[in-house]
Amino acid sequence: MRAHTAFPLLKMDVAEFAHDKDGGTRDFVAVVDESLVNECQEARQMLWIADITTESRPFGVASFTVPEASGDFCTRGGRFGTHSSNENVTPIYYRRILFLAHFNAGVRAVDIRDPYHPREVAYFIPSIIAKTEPRCIKIGDAERCKLAIQTNNVEVDDRGYIYAVDRANTGLHILELTGEARKIAAFPR
Numbered sequence: 616m617r618a619h620t621a622f623p624l625l626k627m628d629v630a631e632f633a634h635d636k637d638g639g640t641r642d643f644v645a646v647v648d649e650s651l652v653n654e655c656q657e658a659r660q661m662l663w664i665a666d667i668t669t670e671s672r673p674f675g676v677a678s679f680t681v682p683e684a685s686g687d688f689c690t691r692g693g694r695f696g697t698h699s700s701n702e703n704v705t706p707i708y709y710r711r712i713l714f715l716a717h718f719n720a721g722v723r724a725v726d727i728r729d730p731y732h733p734r735e736v737a738y739f740i741p742s743i744i745a746k747t748e749p750r751c752i753k754i755g756d757a758e759r760c761k762l763a764i765q766t767n768n769v770e771v772d773d774r775g776y777i778y779a780v781d782r783a784n785t786g787l788h789i790l791e792l793t794g795e796a797r798k799i800a801a802f803p804r
Contacts, residue, residue: 617660619649620699624664627710627730641668643676643730650696650718653752655689660696662715664730679733681720686740692761693750693783694718701771707800708771712736712792716769722779722788724796737796739779739788740764747785775802 624643633639644667648660661680667673680696681688688695698716701708708714713733715723721740725733741764749760767782777790792800 617649617651618646619697620647620702621645622647622700622702622713624710624713624727624730629729629731631729631731641666641730643667644673645700645713645727647697647700647715649698650694653693653750655683655695656752657696660698662697662700662713662725662733664727664733666730676731677733679715679725679735681717681723681735681738686720688720691719691763693763693765695720698767699769701769701777703771705771705773707773707775707802711799711801712796714769714771714777716766716779718765718767719763721764721766722769722777722790724777724792726796726799728799736799737792737794739790741766741779741781741785741788744785747781748783750783775800 622645629639646663650660664677665673666676701714713725713727717723724737726736743762747762750763751758751760764785765783768780770778779788
């Protein structure tokens with residue numbers, strides 16, 4: 616595991632445990648690994664969620680990854696796997712939706728309201744453009760290069776925008792949620 620980001624998810628109400636002796640309010644941390652190698656030539660890097668309610672005894676409760684077959688991501692070129700999450704505790708999204716930079720799988724919006732069962736509710740994969748730089752791997756003595764987007768960082772603001780930056784020179788993308796993901800967010804009425 617190569618953790619890049621540890622994002623606290625504190626004082627989360629977990630309905631499943633509301634009637635338990637210790638109650639349903641728990642503390643968690645989202646740990647996002649960083650993929651370092653192109654074309655799946657490493658163990659999958661992904662999101663892990665740990666319960667840290669008792670700080671001296673953390674334990675894993677869930678994980679999330681993008682299914683490789685949903686986009687043939689291992690053959691697209693570049694890195695496939697997580698890089699980082701948003702690090703802003705913007706009230707619109709905090710404890711509701713976590714955004715992941717997922718290299719060649721773009722930006723992923725994950726519903727974390729039930730941290731035991733995170734699920735994807737939206738995604739955006741930027742298109743390759745003329746300025747997108749190739750990603751290469753060595754195969755024996757030869758080098759194979761492919762054009763692949765590499766969503767590297769993602770951040771949010773209190774107006775509801777999501778900012779995604781690509782490390783393969785594909786640019787900055789400014790996104791806004793729609794559909795189910797927007798309904799989950801706590802936008803002011």
